[in-house]
Amino acid sequence: MLAIYIAFKLNYRAARAFEEVEVTRTEIVVRKVMASGAPRNSLQPAMVKLEVQELADEGVVRVALRVRDKRVPVGNFLNPEDRKSFAQALGAALATARI
Secondary structure, X not given: OHHHXXXXXXXXXXXXXXXXXXXXXXXXXXXXXXXXXXXXXEEOHHHOEEEEEEEOOOEEEEEEEEEOOEEEEOOOOOOHHHHHHHHHHHHHHHHHHHO
16 A cells, blocks of 8 residues: 555656746747756757657657757657647747747
């Protein structure tokens, strides 16, 4: 019974984790809120490249924002179809921010 309680408690705690990506003309803020804390990355839209890795049989498997040698993965929790849609929307937001 204790093992089931611990498993539910850990699952509930992990379910509170989320990710926010905010794109403005001056910065891109990626905020990943884990159950243990809230790391935040701030990037400049003019310097960011969107990396999308897609495999023929699996779809989009990875989306990341890259500035020089720094890579910030985003949308890892999404399924491949939603990850593709997210990558397209993020690419459009980056293009608009650079204008």
